[in-house]
Amino acid sequence: MKKALKYQLSELKLVFICYFAILLFIFAAGFIGLSIVKINIGSGSVSIGMSGAFVCLITGICIFSEHFLMLMQNGFSRKIYFKSSLCTIGIFSVVFAVAEGLMTKLIQVAALSYKNIKVNTSIQMIFPSLHEKLDGTAGFLMNMLLTTLMTGCLFLLGYLVAGIFYRLPKHFKTPFAICLPVTLFVILPLICGLFPSAWNTFVDMLLTVMGINSNNLILTFLFFIITFILLSAASFAVVRRAEVK
Amino acid sequence: MKGIEINGISKTFKDTKALTDVNLQLEEGKIYGLLGRNGAGKSTLLNIINNRIFQNEGTVTLDNEPVKENEQVLSRFFLVNENNLYPEGMKVKEAFFWGKEFYPDFDMEYADKLCKVFELPKKKKIKNLSTGYQSIFKNIMALSVNVPYVFLDEPVLGLDAYHRELFYRLLIEKYAQNPFTVVISTHLIEEVTNIVEHVIIIKNGQIIKNESRDDILNDGYCVSGPAMMVNAYISGRETIGEDTIGGLKTVYLLGKPDDVLPDGLEISSMDLQKLFIQLTGV
Numbered sequence: 001m002k003k004a005l006k007y008q009l010s011e012l013k014l015v016f017i018c019y020f021a022i023l024l025f026i027f028a029a030g031f032i033g034l035s036i037v038k039i040n041i042g043s044g045s046v047s048i049g050m051s052g053a054f055v056c057l058i059t060g061i062c063i064f065s066e067h068f069l070m071l072m073q074n075g076f077s078r079k080i081y082f083k084s085s086l087c088t089i090g091i092f093s094v095v096f097a098v099a100e101g102l103m104t105k106l107i108q109v110a111a112l113s114y115k116n117i118k119v120n121t122s123i124q125m126i127f128p129s130l131h132e133k134l135d136g137t138a139g140f141l142m143n144m145l146l147t148t149l150m151t152g153c154l155f156l157l158g159y160l161v162a163g164i165f166y167r168l169p170k171h172f173k174t175p176f177a178i179c180l181p182v183t184l185f186v187i188l189p190l191i192c193g194l195f196p197s198a199w200n201t202f203v204d205m206l207l208t209v210m211g212i213n214s215n216n217l218i219l220t221f222l223f224f225i226i227t228f229i230l231l232s233a234a235s236f237a238v239v240r241r242a243e244v245k
Numbered sequence: 246m247k248g249i250e251i252n253g254i255s256k257t258f259k260d261t262k263a264l265t266d267v268n269l270q271l272e273e274g275k276i277y278g279l280l281g282r283n284g285a286g287k288s289t290l291l292n293i294i295n296n297r298i299f300q301n302e303g304t305v306t307l308d309n310e311p312v313k314e315n316e317q318v319l320s321r322f323f324l325v326n327e328n329n330l331y332p333e334g335m336k337v338k339e340a341f342f343w344g345k346e347f348y349p350d351f352d353m354e355y356a357d358k359l360c361k362v363f364e365l366p367k368k369k370k371i372k373n374l375s376t377g378y379q380s381i382f383k384n385i386m387a388l389s390v391n392v393p394y395v396f397l398d399e400p401v402l403g404l405d406a407y408h409r410e411l412f413y414r415l416l417i418e419k420y421a422q423n424p425f426t427v428v429i430s431t432h433l434i435e436e437v438t439n440i441v442e443h444v445i446i447i448k449n450g451q452i453i454k455n456e457s458r459d460d461i462l463n464d465g466y467c468v469s470g471p472a473m474m475v476n477a478y479i480s481g482r483e484t485i486g487e488d489t490i491g492g493l494k495t496v497y498l499l500g501k502p503d504d505v506l507p508d509g510l511e512i513s514s515m516d517l518q519k520l521f522i523q524l525t526g527v
Contacts, residue, residue, distance in 0.1 A: 073324075
């Protein structure tokens with residue numbers, strides 16, 4: 001498994017380096033620009049969590065087919081490939097969370113002279129009422145832990161979606177590819193608009209289960225741990241019968 | 246028995262029965278020719294042996310160890326076929342690097358030497374190579390991994406005559422230095438006749454011949470001559486095919502020729518390609 005893991009990690013390090021290099025460049029250019037131009041900017045809050053979420057989802061999608069075929073060509077079993085993928089996702093999630101935490105701190109320091117700009121960690125975005133309590137070292141560590149879990153879940157979600165897509169027969173692939181964005185950006189907003197009370201009840205239930213309504217961090221962590229386990233089980237079920245085409 | 250044992254393998258794709266109750270043994274250190282017409286089931290069989298696809302029934306074992314999902318066993322196999330399973334952006338030299346990582350006995354020097362011999366550009370991306378050069382790349386990988394069981398599914402696809410000859414020569418040289426099991430699946434039967442030791446012919450998903458090359462060629466013979474004389478000779482004998490050009494006729498027979506032949510008739514040994522055509526024809 002070490003060899004498979006070495007391969008998968010080395011393939012992903014470029015993603016990691018590029019993403020944070022681009023973020024650094026954007027913020028550096030932004031702050032330098034602001035200091036040169038010296039305009040009055042409105043207030044706002046910033047968090048790099050959302051962009052990180054997309055990167056993780058897309059990377060999870062990319063991991064599946066490229067790595068699966070390469071490792072199958074080189075004599076690995078599906079079980080080893082999956083274990084290696086899971087370890088890769090775990091390691092990448094931790095490193096990503098640390099890097100994101102450090103990057104957020106860096107941006108916070110750079111934004112000190114701009115009192116209108118609030119730079120939030122992911123955990124502060126989710127628990128705005130706990131904003132003050134989640135500052136400092138304890139907040140940094142909790143943010144890292146939560147980001148690791150969220151990142152891991154997003155990676156696995158992308159991995160699972162890619163795995164399902166890979167295994168679908170040809171005539172189902174296009175409908176599947178269309179269904180996902182249509183569901184997210186058309187059907188769900190429609191349901192929200194047409195059945196607001198039902199939608200609100202559902203969202204309320206979800207936020208309660210996630211511990212966000214009650215500001216219960218333990219419940220939030222538990223939610224993401226269980227989600228990670230369920231996504232892993234589903235992904236393994238997809239991988240173990242995947243055939244090389 | 247040391248080697249690969251294939252027992253009762255069956256595979257169905259939707260409503261097509263690709264393989265039906267295939268039983269085979271692949272011994273250590275032999276070169277096998279796996280022959281069959283298009284859609285006969287050759288690639289399906291190779292993919293099942295190499296854990297790329299799953300069989301519906303049957304087992305594949307190596308030295309009595311199951312092959313399916315067993316990386317200890319799979320690390321001793323290497324299959325190349327027309328599918329390129331290497332990542333889109335991977336360069337030839339990167340594929341060699343990872344080949345060395347995954348297969349400890351991978352001979353990097355030998356791979357580099359073959360790249361020079363075949364003039365394969367190492368810095369190029371695999372997907373940007375021509376069909377022929379993609380085959381060359383895969384063949385170099387297969388010759389360099391140094392595993393006991395190498396499976397070559399259409400290894401000379403897209404190769405010109407010079408490169409095909411070169412590949413066969415290198416394969417024989419490699420085999421002579423250190424015998425390993427090679428299974429070559431190809432349509433170019435004439436070219437591999439002198440390379441393979443054992444012939445497996447597959448037709449409609451079933452094995453119809455599984456013999457040593459010499460035995461299979463000694464199974465029959467050809468009689469040529471004037472059509473009337475040939476017709477008289479073959480009366481009461483088992484024939485498997487014939488060719489007629491003008492007044493001359495060649496007939497392919499099973500069995501052994503008579504010690505004494507009528508004047509005007511010629512005996513020649515069975516041609517593997519001809520035998521294959523006769524056996525697998527409709």
